[in-house]
Amino acid sequence: MSDKSNFLLLFDRPQEPCFMPKGDKKCVFDVPLDYLPDKYKSVGTVVMSRFGQSEGEDQIPKIAVKQISIPPLDDVMKLRRDENFSLFIPKHRQIAARLIDIFLGIPE
Known part of the structure; x- marks a missing residue:
């Protein structure tokens, strides 16, 4: 992701797969x-190629995601994907702080 504004696209419909x-x-x-959830790994190439193509329209822009070593996310993954999030809950504040530390520590 060379353009930093592309990162904001991850927050567009966050419940949908990336x-x-x-x-x-x-x-x-x-x-x-390797980054796909387990339920998509078996059909990952088929599904990703299907959404990456368009017939009769301009080419859909693709944003390449580099493969890096994944940091330990055990404490972050305690919050389920579909669970509500609030910074007023101390546990959620700690998770947010941990994610900020992880994101700031990733080299560009």
Whole structure:
């Protein structure tokens, strides 16, 4: 992700998988198969190629995601994906602080 504004596209419909088209330009993230959730790993290449193509329209912009070593996320993953989040809950504040530390520590 060379353009930092592309990072904001991850917050567009966050409940949908990241390989679904996002934003006004319908950008698609080209995600390494290791990063996909377990339920999509078996069909990852088929699903990602399906959303990356368009017939009769301009080419859909693809955002390449580099493969890096994944930091330890055990404490962050205690919050389920579908669980509500609030900074007024101390546990959620600690999780947010941990994520900020992780994101600031990742080299560009």
